[in-house]
Each structure stands twice: as structure tokens, then as C-alpha cells.
Amino acid sequence: MFDHDNNTHSAGFNNHRNSGYFNAPRNPGFNNQRNPGTFNAPRNPAPVVRPDAFPLYNRPRCCADRTNNISNIPAENSIVYSARYGQLILGKEIGRGGEGFVYRVAGKRVAKIYRSDTNTVFKYEKLKLLTSRKFNCNGICFPEDILYNEVHEPVGYLMEEAEGVPLSSFALRPIFARNFPRWKKRDLVELCITILKMINYLHNRNIIMGDINLSNILVKDSKTVYFIDVDSFQIQDLPCPVGTLNFTPPELYKFNSFHDVMRNFGNENYSIAVLLFTLMLPGQFPYHQKGGVSDKENIMNYAFPYPLGSIRNSNLPDGPWRFMWSHLPADLKKAFFHTFAYGGEFTKISKRLSAMEWKLLMQKFLYLLDSGKFGEQDEMSEEIYPTRFKKQPDSVIVNCTCCGNETDQKYVDENGVCLDCRRKQSIVSGEPMRRVKRVVSGPRPHSRVNNIIY
Numbered sequence: 001m002f003d004h005d006n007n008t009h010s011a012g013f014n015n016h017r018n019s020g021y022f023n024a025p026r027n028p029g030f031n032n033q034r035n036p037g038t039f040n041a042p043r044n045p046a047p048v049v050r051p052d053a054f055p056l057y058n059r060p061r062c063c064a065d066r067t068n069n070i071s072n073i074p075a076e077n078s079i080v081y082s083a084r085y086g087q088l089i090l091g092k093e094i095g096r097g098g099e100g101f102v103y104r105v106a107g108k109r110v111a112k113i114y115r116s117d118t119n120t121v122f123k124y125e126k127l128k129l130l131t132s133r134k135f136n137c138n139g140i141c142f143p144e145d146i147l148y149n150e151v152h153e154p155v156g157y158l159m160e161e162a163e164g165v166p167l168s169s170f171a172l173r174p175i176f177a178r179n180f181p182r183w184k185k186r187d188l189v190e191l192c193i194t195i196l197k198m199i200n201y202l203h204n205r206n207i208i209m210g211d212i213n214l215s216n217i218l219v220k221d222s223k224t225v226y227f228i229d230v231d232s233f234q235i236q237d238l239p240c241p242v243g244t245l246n247f248t249p250p251e252l253y254k255f256n257s258f259h260d261v262m263r264n265f266g267n268e269n270y271s272i273a274v275l276l277f278t279l280m281l282p283g284q285f286p287y288h289q290k291g292g293v294s295d296k297e298n299i300m301n302y303a304f305p306y307p308l309g310s311i312r313n314s315n316l317p318d319g320p321w322r323f324m325w326s327h328l329p330a331d332l333k334k335a336f337f338h339t340f341a342y343g344g345e346f347t348k349i350s351k352r353l354s355a356m357e358w359k360l361l362m363q364k365f366l367y368l369l370d371s372g373k374f375g376e377q378d379e380m381s382e383e384i385y386p387t388r389f390k391k392q393p394d395s396v397i398v399n400c401t402c403c404g405n406e407t408d409q410k411y412v413d414e415n416g417v418c419l420d421c422r423r424k425q426s427i428v429s430g431e432p433m434r435r436v437k438r439v440v441s442g443p444r445p446h447s448r449v450n451n452i453i454y
Contacts, residue, residue: 052133053206057237060260065122065241070153074113076103082158084145099229100156111147112231113156124154126231126238131157137201140227162226164218167275171214171283173385183222185327185382186369188279189362190222196359198227199272203355208263209233210240212247212271214278234263246285247271250300251349266349273339273346276358280332281324282384286340289315302342308333311341318423326390327381329365329374380406388418 074080078090090111091104100114114123130143143157169175180187195217202209211232218226234240241259243252249270255261277286287298289305297303305313306325316322325333335353338344346352353361368374375382378391387405391397396409401416411419426433 049206050204053204054129054236056206058262058264059237060239060262061122061237065120065259067117068119068121068124068154070116070119070149070155071151072149072153073116074147074149074155075101078149080111080113080147080149080155081152082145082147085158088147088158104161105158108161109144109158110161111156111158113147119155122238122241123231126233126235127154127157129235129238130230133205135205137198139225140198140201140230142230157231159230160226162218162228164220164224164226166215167217167219167279168214170219170279173283176282176384183384184369185384186366187222188282188384189366189369191219191225192276192279192362193359193366194223194225195275196272196355196362198225199268199355200359202233203265203268207233207235208240208265208268209271210258210263210268211242211244212268212275213244214275217275237262239263246287246295246299247274248299249349250302253296253300264349265354266352269352269354270339270349272355272358273336273353276362277336277340280328280336281321284317284319284321284324286336289313289317291315302340302344302347304337304340304342304344306333306337308337308341311337320385320387323386323389324384327378327383327386329368331361332365335361 074090076090076093080088080090082088088105088111090113093101093103094110095102099118100112103111103113105111124146127143127146131145135142141159141162143159145158146154147156147158149155165175165179169179176183199209209227211229216227216229218228220226232240232242239258239260239262241257243258247270249267252258252261252263252267274286278284285295286304286306287295289298289303293303303313303315305315305317306322307313307316328336335346335358339346339352341347365374369382380386380388381390388397388407389411391408397406398409398412398416399405400407400412400418400421402421403418405418405420407418413422417425422433425431
């Protein structure tokens, strides 16, 4: 159960047409990539900082971190000591990573034991801060108590056991389908809302995750999510010492290490936007595109390949992601575009959308999906993996004579073969893909759609 502050600014959601969502003009009339128009969105207040929040710092501790001198690192069947729970026996090892090992203990808790080279003074100080507060947000695996060896040296901490699969598994469709065979787009959107509530809970207490990535968030279902590696979060003047390339905002690439970097909420809001993008387009990051330029260069140049209005980019990646993008609602496309595209209104650190603002957008999207309004326009918009572009006014939908998937008639050749099949045939044969001439006769259309609303 989330603490009550997760509902801050969300009252009055009964009428989605008058609930503070982004009311950008439907046709923004963007002229070029350098001046992508005005979003005209009412911004919501920043998250309310609670009285029990940690103080914010803009500089790290002046002293350098150093490793603790630990005489004995506990392992399976070793005894560790907790001031809160007393003597505990480390059970079976259930996981390991760059920082240490995770063992079962009695009850539904696990123990994280650091390696000798990752057990540092700052880690211990951060654990003392985190265990000094009482948190009430299921799924965030906060340290419950510090663990010591037999000579009272800090060796790790006790935490709630996390369940589920990492978000990184969502990138591979067969694994995703095996784990969540019945999921639709609404489940992904609901998952986004769950994650955003948890991040907002942290931000209300001035806790910055820092290293948001697809490996430290585990998913059991769309409403049950776990944040792990909480001991790396940035608290007070203790930075998050790690980062992940595709989630790092452009302004932080000038640093060779994150050990002395104090992130702010604007930095974090960029990472949140990347995380949401990877969930709306599973398996893809905002700056992945065709061409030989590195992701880092694309991020630094804000080279966002996805279209908005009349803006097009020839580097849009091949594959299903262009279909996924076309089926997103206009508000969400605009929010992503203005966050990632050069000259976008949310590219500046102070202008980026907060977790609360993204939550409002996602709640609106979920309403459209659950009410059936989105599906009325195009049933395929309810699917996670659409096989064609979203229906537009006067679209004529046909079935490809090769793969059988639906596609817009304007994308098939004179033999009724769709764009994807022709691309695959081109790769196999080594022949360049022929441009499609206007189809005079072809497969018989089976549907036409008019009056697109969303």
C-alpha cells in the first residue's frame, strides 16, 4: 500500500477532460527541428516535500570515500547480528552482483552482504541514514537494519525480499510473452503508473535514485513492483556512485565518474522519461536509430529519430517500434518529443517533466484504454506489439499477401506485399528495396476508418 502522499495533486480525476493534463494544440504546426513549437501545457506543482524528508545538498562530502577494514565477510551458514532482530543465520545464496551477495534469512527477508572492496564508509553512513527513518511504501526494498559480523563490523543490511522479473527482460519479446502472456498495452501503462508512484514517494522525501535502469526494478505484476539496490540511492551529501549509459542525461556526460556527482531532480526526470519510453516501446531506447553514430553522440546532440507532426527523421529505426510510436496518444508523443528532441520545451534541466506529471499523463492514457475510447479508434492500439501504423482518416487497411498482417494499402506494392516483408526480402536477396508505386489494383480493402479523435 502506498503512503497517502502518492496521491498528491491527483484529486478530481473524475473528468479527464478537465484534470490538469497537457492540453497541447492537436496540430502544433512545427516548422523545423530547431524550433519545435510550443507545448502550451499547464505545469503541475512540484512534489510536496514532507516534514520527514532528508535535507538536500548540492555538493558531496568533502572527504573521499574509503573501504572499511573488515576482518571477516560472512557467507552461507554464517551468523550475523542485527540490533533489531538479534542473531540471524545466513541461508542459501540466492543472488550475487558487483557489490556483493544476497542470502535468505528467516521470514520474508534477505541479507545483502558486501564484498570487501565495496564495503565503504559512505555505504555505512548511507545505511545509518536509511535505517533511521520509517518508510511506508511496499516494493521499495529499503534497508531495515544494518548487519554486523561477530566483532561488530558492518557487513551489509537486511531488506524485504524482492519478487518478479527485471525490466530488462521486457526488451525480449519471447521472454516478455512467456512471463506475461495476457498483457495488453493497458498493463504496461498501469505498470508505469505504479513505478511513478514509487518514484514520487522517494522524491517527496528528497531521495534521488540516481542509477535508474532496467535491472534494478523487478516486476511481479502491473501493480506489484520492487526497487532493489536502494543502498546506491543519493541521500543528503552521499551521491549515487554509479550510472547507466542510456539513462544518463546529456549534462552528466562530462563526468568520468559519478562518485563525486550530486544529481538533482532535473537529472532524475530525464532518466524517468527514458524508463517510460522503454516501457511504451519495449526493447528500444529514445536515441537508438539507423546509422553508425553512437548512442552517446545521439544523446549529446538530442538526435531523437521519432516523428511528431510534420517533423520526420530518416534515421527512424527499422522494426516494430515505428508502429508502437504511431499508436501512442498525441499527448504522450508530444511529452517524449519535447523531452528528447533538439529544441524541445522539456530538454532544459529545470523544465523536464516530474514523476507526478508523467503519472497524470499515464493515468489519462489508462482511462482512454480502459474506457474503450482508444480501441474504438483502432483496436490494434490496445496491443503491445502492433504490426502496422495507426489508422488515420481515410486509411484503407489490407492484409499483406506474404505475411498476412494488416497494413495500410499505401505501403504495399503491386503484388500486395507490405513494407516489412519487402525489407526482409531485400536483406535476404541483397537487392535494393524497390520504391512502391501508387497501387491501382491490389488486395481488396477490408476496413476504412474516419474521424480520428485521439
